[in-house]
Amino acid sequence: MRRSLWKVIVAINLCGLLTTIQAADIAVNGFASIVGGMTLDKDDTYLVDPSSGATYDDNFSLQPESIIGLQLDVDLTNDVKFTTQMLARGGNDFDTTLEWAYLTYHFTPNFSGQIGRMRTPFFFYSNALDIGLSYPWIRPPMDVYWPNVTSFDAAKLNYATTFDTWDVSINLFSGTSNFPINQGAFANSGATVDNPVMAGMSLELNRDWLSLRGSFTHVEINLRNIPVSQPDNSVISVDLSNQARYYNLFSKIDYNNVLLMAEGILLTYDNKSFNLNTEVDWYVTSGYRFGKILPHFTISKRREDDDVHAATRKITSETFGVRWDLLPAAALKFEYTHTDEENTLSDNATEILSAAVDFVF
């Protein structure tokens, strides 16, 4: 009842806004996740929202990961569509941001172009990042899905077709982004990552129980206002430029009751410099469906090799979780994650418990 009332109010407001557009069709849909979690040891924190930098600590909190969003799909003409997503993240104190706002033009039924703000297509789950209902976990594995640059202003070409029983989709994209770095020691430092070029392509293949994806992205990086501690303990602010190449591979088997997924990235930089190290990150997830209940297990690893200092940083995590599909539009999830971060100087283990309700409306 309240849900439909909310829909009506939003729809009326939108109609007011859009009177100038002869909109044939407007679809308004919403999604939300109520997520709570905590680390099990005092002084341990764990990053759960890369874009806001929000972390859990040893006090149970609903703030860092809870999220509510509203999506609008407007058919302007038969060939032109406008899509926008407004999002309020707990990690951002529920400030509303415009995550998506793009136009899609269909040159032919199979060939389309998009322009505007959209998700950076780094991963298989990039487009679905905030839609908890679309994946088994509470959050995609942080050892792989750690990049804080989650959207960009871009142009994209998409060709989608069907070969026999395979759905094939090819994307070419190029765009720019500029984000504050909120993670860890950089929080509130004024540090930003400016990417004047993020260009690449992705190929996705799907048939009923099998999905495969590969992508490549070339990224130009300008880091600004990066705080660097000096030997005398003073902190200076530096700017750094670099170029990165980013490769992604994904596969999923969803056959009868068995779910198997694996995704990996390789990230290399042209110049070996401060904090920008070659990385290989991956996860493997397995699960088995008992009706509406899906228990799953994930092992993930993030490995950075700092050639300049001949050092290696390794994070290894195991996640045990269960997803229960209460309704087609709602799922309840519980998760336990054990993560171990190892570098030349220290070895620190953290345990995280979290629970979530994901739903769409």
Place this chain on the structure above:
Amino acid sequence: MTLFARNLIQSTLLSLLIIGNSLAATVVVVSPSVSAPLSDMDVKQLFLGKTKTFSDGMPAIPVNQKIGSKPREHLLRNLLNITENQYRSYWTRRLFTGAGVPPKEVDSDQQVIKLIEENPDIVGYIDAENVTNTVKVVLTIE
């Protein structure tokens, strides 16, 4: 149980199933002005949002019946070969990844017919008993 009795029971059950099906046959309907044929695969692709046109390139707009209705159950189970839950999660994922909006839903066979009368791009499905002369049957879902 003798082999004969078992066969008899099996064949009785089988014929009951066939009768059950034929009583509630669902047909895919379009406007009589549509000349392109529609195969099982075409209909499947339309209701999964993977195509937006008839085989001759003319626009095609699929319309669903409401959740739980007999024609919808038939379409999902016998033609798309997926469950209601799978169908809805499929569309949830598509919708929120920007891949497309699910087909509109209407409440009755009569509403499907009315939509086709108003818009020749509409592709719907209804109980075979409710077919009128304003729509054309292109496929019978066995």
